[in-house]
Amino acid sequence: MMFWEKSKPYIWAIGISFLAIGVLVWILGYSPLEAFKTLLFKPFSSKFQLTATTLKFIPLLLSTYAFSIPFILKNFNIGASGQMLVGGTVVAIVGLSFESHPISPWILVPLLLLVAAVSGGLFALIAGYLKVKFGVDVVISTIMLNFVGFYLASFVATTPPWKAPLTGHPMTKELPKWALLPTMGDLHIGIFIVIGIAVLVHYVMTKTVFGYEVEAIGHNPRASEIHGIHIDRIVLMTLFIGGAMAGLAGGIEVMGVHKRLLEGFNITSGADFGTFGSLTALMVEGNTIAIPIVAYLVAALLNGADSMQRTMMLPVELVFLIQAAMVLLIVSFRGKFKE
Amino acid sequence: MKAVELRGISKRFGDVVALDNVDFSVEVGEVHGLLGENGAGKTTLMNILYGLYKPDSGKIFIMGEEVKISSPLDSIKLGIGMIHQISTLVPEFTVIENIVLGDKSLGTFKFDVKLARKKVKELADSIGFELPFDKKVKELPPGVKQKTEIVRALYREAKILILDEPTAYLVGDEFDQLLKAINILKEKGVTIIFITHKIREVFQACDRVTVLKGGRVQGSLDVRKASEDELVSLMFEGQKIEVTDSALPKMVLEDVEKTKSPILKMINVSTNVPNLKNLKNVNLEVYGGEILGIAGISGHGQKLLTEVVVNPNLLHSGDILINGESTKEKSTVDILKSGVFFTPEDRVLEGSLPTASIYKNIFLGHHREERFLKGKSVVVWRKVRSVSRELIKLFKVKTPNEVIEIRKLSGGNMQKVIFARAFLNPIDLLVTHNPTAGLDMASVKFVFEKLLEMRKSRKAVLYINEDLDELMAVSDRIAVIRNGQIVKVFQREEFNKREIGKYMAGVVE
Numbered sequence: 001m002m003f004w005e006k007s008k009p010y011i012w013a014i015g016i017s018f019l020a021i022g023v024l025v026w027i028l029g030y031s032p033l034e035a036f037k038t039l040l041f042k043p044f045s046s047k048f049q050l051t052a053t054t055l056k057f058i059p060l061l062l063s064t065y066a067f068s069i070p071f072i073l074k075n076f077n078i079g080a081s082g083q084m085l086v087g088g089t090v091v092a093i094v095g096l097s098f099e100s101h102p103i104s105p106w107i108l109v110p111l112l113l114l115v116a117a118v119s120g121g122l123f124a125l126i127a128g129y130l131k132v133k134f135g136v137d138v139v140i141s142t143i144m145l146n147f148v149g150f151y152l153a154s155f156v157a158t159t160p161p162w163k164a165p166l167t168g169h170p171m172t173k174e175l176p177k178w179a180l181l182p183t184m185g186d187l188h189i190g191i192f193i194v195i196g197i198a199v200l201v202h203y204v205m206t207k208t209v210f211g212y213e214v215e216a217i218g219h220n221p222r223a224s225e226i227h228g229i230h231i232d233r234i235v236l237m238t239l240f241i242g243g244a245m246a247g248l249a250g251g252i253e254v255m256g257v258h259k260r261l262l263e264g265f266n267i268t269s270g271a272d273f274g275t276f277g278s279l280t281a282l283m284v285e286g287n288t289i290a291i292p293i294v295a296y297l298v299a300a301l302l303n304g305a306d307s308m309q310r311t312m313m314l315p316v317e318l319v320f321l322i323q324a325a326m327v328l329l330i331v332s333f334r335g336k337f338k339e
Numbered sequence: 340m341k342a343v344e345l346r347g348i349s350k351r352f353g354d355v356v357a358l359d360n361v362d363f364s365v366e367v368g369e370v371h372g373l374l375g376e377n378g379a380g381k382t383t384l385m386n387i388l389y390g391l392y393k394p395d396s397g398k399i400f401i402m403g404e405e406v407k408i409s410s411p412l413d414s415i416k417l418g419i420g421m422i423h424q425i426s427t428l429v430p431e432f433t434v435i436e437n438i439v440l441g442d443k444s445l446g447t448f449k450f451d452v453k454l455a456r457k458k459v460k461e462l463a464d465s466i467g468f469e470l471p472f473d474k475k476v477k478e479l480p481p482g483v484k485q486k487t488e489i490v491r492a493l494y495r496e497a498k499i500l501i502l503d504e505p506t507a508y509l510v511g512d513e514f515d516q517l518l519k520a521i522n523i524l525k526e527k528g529v530t531i532i533f534i535t536h537k538i539r540e541v542f543q544a545c546d547r548v549t550v551l552k553g554g555r556v557q558g559s560l561d562v563r564k565a566s567e568d569e570l571v572s573l574m575f576e577g578q579k580i581e582v583t584d585s586a587l588p589k590m591v592l593e594d595v596e597k598t599k600s601p602i603l604k605m606i607n608v609s610t611n612v613p614n615l616k617n618l619k620n621v622n623l624e625v626y627g628g629e630i631l632g633i634a635g636i637s638g639h640g641q642k643l644l645t646e647v648v649v650n651p652n653l654l655h656s657g658d659i660l661i662n663g664e665s666t667k668e669k670s671t672v673d674i675l676k677s678g679v680f681f682t683p684e685d686r687v688l689e690g691s692l693p694t695a696s697i698y699k700n701i702f703l704g705h706h707r708e709e710r711f712l713k714g715k716s717v718v719v720w721r722k723v724r725s726v727s728r729e730l731i732k733l734f735k736v737k738t739p740n741e742v743i744e745i746r747k748l749s750g751g752n753m754q755k756v757i758f759a760r761a762f763l764n765p766i767d768l769l770v771t772h773n774p775t776a777g778l779d780m781a782s783v784k785f786v787f788e789k790l791l792e793m794r795k796s797r798k799a800v801l802y803i804n805e806d807l808d809e810l811m812a813v814s815d816r817i818a819v820i821r822n823g824q825i826v827k828v829f830q831r832e833e834f835n836k837r838e839i840g841k842y843m844a845g846v847v848e
Binding site for chain 1: 646649650670671672675683688689690691692693694695699702703704706707712716717718720
């Protein structure tokens with residue numbers, strides 16, 4: 001009963017947005033049935049497709065946390081993209097510095113992951129500091145910091161000693177083997193890392209005093225403050241954690257997927273992970289069990305969109321339409337079904 | 340003619356029956372009291388009339404005609420105005436802007452300020468209200484906000500005015516001003532519905548009264564022919580409560596030997612917080628076994644007086660000793676752990692996490708106590724919930740369980756949860772600001788008993804309240820605060836409403 005009541009807005013939103021897209025596809029002269037089949041079933045149809053979906057899921061889930069954790073305090077971290085770029089860039093620099101010093105990956109890989117998380121976290125902390133010290137809205141500072149992250153990555157990708165020789169697209173040299181994430185077939189071990197993180201996030205947010213303090217401020221900052229919760233400290237901590245998640249996503253992409261820093265590695269299916277992450281976070285409203293599940297479904301949708309483009313020549317942008325329509329409808333229905 | 344007639348109104352919220360087949364009618368030009376204890380359904384019934392809730396069944400007639408009201412826009416068009424307990428004004432707008440908000444006749448793009456001021460001033464003068472037209476609403480005390488809301492309703496040509504617990508936040512002579520205005524409005528033919536849980540106010544303000552209990556009508560009476568006992572028995576059905584002249588539960592202060600040294604000692608306490616009335620060289624001592632009342636007009640430093648005890652960061656100079664120990668180096672959490680607790684003035688804005696469950700609300704401020712934690716940082720929610728269930732039972736909070744959001748409780752029950760939170764642990768010192776705001780008589784009595792229990796077990800209570808009657812009912816001493824300073828301390832033998840009032844108002848320095 002409770003579950004049904006809660007799912008109502010989602011079911012409506014998904015139904016209506018798919019219906020609308022179906023009509024659009026039909027008007028464009030394609031078969032809606034075929035399109036939906038590709039979109040919904042293709043991502044799960046083979047091992048290859050499942051791997052492709054999972055590879056999108058890993059950075060997407062981390063980007064979702066990057067938005068959703070600071071968002072509990074009504075801070076909009078839309079800087080996941082920049083934080084991801086910084087994490088990836090720092091990992092590339094540190095990783096390349098070991099180019100001629102072979103070292104056990106058992107030491108280097110965890111170190112690089114830590115470096116990625118910390119650098120992303122510290123980068124987001126700039127926005128946190130501006131917020132706490134001068135009251136600068138996190139939206140503004142993180143948008144601006146996205147440019148910083150982007151140009152920092154570009155700079156490293158086009159400047160010796162990091163730049164790859166003889167290439168048109170800005171990218172660095174390949175990282176040494178001992179700096180890469182171990183793989184199983186086409187999939188790297190990042191999946192285990194994010195599963196671990198998903199469990200950890202759920203535990204911390206629902207079972208610890210820190211999680212309670214974050215939640216309390218989200219409900220009422222003034223009451224929390226006068227009952228002894230330090231708001232500034234928690235603002236900084238949540239932004240650090242959010243930035244660390246995005247930074248880690250950057251590190252994982254660089255170490256696991258591209259094996260180098262590559263301009264635009266933060267982009268997938270036509271938009272950046274930060275955007276998809278914030279959309280996903282807005283759909284689930286901070287429920288720590290729903291976040292990984294929904295993130296996986298969104299990853300599948302993105303993968304399905306890629307397939308749809310390949311096999312039917314339908315533009316991937318259709319999926320953005322679906323996702324955007326869904327978010328809008330979910331948010332509006334949530335309000336409507338509440339009373 | 341009947342201004343309002345409600346027939347067979349029922350309303351459920353989930354499993355809770357809020358109103359059960361209620362019939363209610365008000366004649367044109369009368370002041371009609373709607374009396375009942377907390378959670379009786381008074382506000383719900385009026386929210387239905389105002390279009391905030393849809394009834395599950397029942398019909399609404401205005402001036403004899405059946406109407407459909409599906410939002411406040413409809414009810415405003417029908418000439419209904421409602422003044423809620425919590426201000427619905429725009430805080431960033433001035434008084435005048437709030438009043439004329441939405442009036443297109445003052446100009447489409449730019450409104451005619453002079454004309455607006457003239458119209459509003461006439462209106463306010465006609466009911467004897469003086470308003471600071473150009474002040475922003477957020478700077479005003481609750482009483483002035485309420486006057487602004489009344490004028491706004493009249494500006495929108497309300498013929499039926501609903502006042503929801505209008506006296507809950509009034510201080511000094513504001514109640515008399517309200518009574519005067521009500522009488523003028525009545526002469527003008529405005530119908531008034533006066534929601535209250537205070538029997539005294541029914542006799543002061545109303546012509547007729549309808550008593551609600553548990554969502555049902557207990558009866559409608561002519562106030563002139565009704566007796567206090569009759570109303571009490573309708574409201575409480577048999578529960579016997581003795582009341583004083585000021586319609587407060589009668590309390591007896593037993594002789595208690597005070598502790599030798601004070602539990603709370605404030606030495607030359609001054610604060611320096613922007614945008615609040617600051618404390619200036621406050622010296623106070625509260626001994627175990629006594630209740631020290633703090634009287635004063637709202638906004639004279641009470642808020643910081645409450646807060647500074649638990650938050651030494653607010654101290655600008657001076658020192659606060661609790662059981663002889665300075666709190667300067669301590670954090671709020673440390674102080675709350677050391678046998679001190681407080682209840683802040685505003686139950687919604689400061690006291691609660693409105694959208695969180697009851698048990699998470701009770702946990703607030705206790706969230707660093709070892710007994711609820713495993714290790715240093717893991718919460719054992721099972722324990723928090725079982726303690727919450729006990730408190731709910733002990734403090735008679737009306738709720739199906741401890742999991743529901745606190746904002747879904749009625750105002751009085753919400754207040755009880757916040758008050759209960761302070762008694763989760765045995766405490767030496769309670770600092771409590773307006774703990775009885777919006778409580779019915781049975782609950783007020785309960786709060787008083789709790790304060791007296793603390794007194795009896797030789798603990799200290801710092802009791803801050805704007806209602807002098809309530810302070811006088813249980814305090815051993817009353818200190819008057821004005822402009823952030825303690826201007827006078829009265830012993831219980833010297834209590835005299837008029838005298839204390841003079842110091843509150845600053846007539847005597």
